[in-house]
Amino acid sequence: MIGMTHPSKVELAAARLSLGSSAIFILLLGSLHLLEPEFDPTWRFISEYALGRFGWMMPLAFLALAISLACAGVAILPGVRNIPGYIGVLILLVAVIGLVIAASFQTDPITTKMDDLTPGGQMHVLGASLDYSPLAFLLLTFSLIRNPAWSAIRMRLFITAIIPIALTIAFILAIPADAVFGPGVYTGLIGRFLVLSYTGWVSAVAFHILASGRG
Numbered sequence: 633m634i635g636m637t638h639p640s641k642v643e644l645a646a647a648r649l650s651l652g653s654s655a656i657f658i659l660l661l662g663s664l665h666l667l668e669p670e671f672d673p674t675w676r677f678i679s680e681y682a683l684g685r686f687g688w689m690m691p692l693a694f695l696a697l698a699i700s701l702a703c704a705g706v707a708i709l710p711g712v713r714n715i716p717g718y719i720g721v722l723i724l725l726v727a728v729i730g731l732v733i734a735a736s737f738q739t740d741p742i743t744t745k746m747d748d749l750t751p752g753g754q755m756h757v758l759g760a761s762l763d764y765s766p767l768a769f770l771l772l773t774f775s776l777i778r779n780p781a782w783s784a785i786r787m788r789l790f791i792t793a794i795i796p797i798a799l800t801i802a803f804i805l806a807i808p809a810d811a812v813f814g815p816g817v818y819t820g821l822i823g824r825f826l827v828l829s830y831t832g833w834v835s836a837v838a839f840h841i842l843a844s845g846r847g
Contacts, residue, residue, distance in 0.1 A: 639707075639845045646707035647838040653700035654831040660693035661827075675813055675820040678827065679739035679756060687738070694735035697830065701765060702728045704834045707841050708772065711782060717775025723768040730762025742813045742820075766796035766826075769833045776837075785840050792833040799826040 639647075661681075665673060668684035682690040705724045712721060733755060740753030749757065773793040776782040782789070803822045813819065 639841050640710070643707045643710065643841055644845045646703040647841040650700045650703035650707060650834055651838045651842075653696045653703065654834050657693050657696040657700060658828065658831060660689050660696065661824075664689055664693070672815065673820055673824060675742075675815060675817045677739070677742050677820055677823055679734065679760070680742060682738050683741065691735040694731050697827065698728045698731035698735065700834050701731070701830065704837055708776065708837050711779045712772065712775050714775050714778065716771045720768045720771030720775060723764050723771065727763045727765040727768060730759045733759025733762070735759075746811070765830055766793070766800045769793040769796055769830075773833075781844070782840065785836060788836045789833070792829070792836045795832060796826060796829040799829055 661678060664678075664681040664684075664686060667686045667689075668681055671680050671684065678693075679690065681687065681693075701724055705721055705728075709721065712718060737752040737755035737759065739756040740749050744753065770793045773789040776789060777786045799822060803819060803826055806817065806819045806822055808817055
């Protein structure tokens with residue numbers, strides 16, 4: 633258990649890979665904002681960067697995020713010891729699968745009607761709909777804080793888990809009732825903060841594991 637015995641080599645390697653993948657995700661996503669400024673970040677979704685000149689970078693960004701979440705799950709698994717935690721791990725696994733699907737299929741423009749989506753666009757939407765990472769973070773946080781080895785960062789875990797939940801609610805509320813997206817609709821901006829908030833929780837658990845290893 634972290635804090636009583638040193639984390640295993642697998643846990644430490646997973647924590648490092650999770651942090652590295654998060655950094656790559658942030659770098660790729662940030663670069664696309666500069667390389668493809670034609671996509672208004674206030675209402676265009678990040679998936680649409682795959683439609684631009686540097687579209688190959690967006691699938692890599694999704695894969696980097698999927699790897700980061702998967703490695704975070706591997707790193708914390710020994711500290712998960714109750715039903716909420718195991719459910720959280722399962723939800724996180726489904727989210728990782730969803731991100732891989734989203735990375736594998738190119739999205740359609742957000743202005744495309746649901747009835748007009750291409751098969752690839754439909755698969756991308758399916759993959760994105762499987763991403764319930766914020767719920768996984770919250771359940772895993774409730775599980776980890778019951779482990780004395782994680783008590784030192786209890787508040788940090790709660791804060792980094794609550795922020796994605798709050799942003800998810802804000803994202804849902806920002807979706808237009810008529811599903812017509814355009815200027816003045818801020819789902820794109822909220823969605824960007826949402827996916828970036830994932831790296832906050834991931835970083836919290838990864839740094840704690842690495843610090844425990846040094847201890």
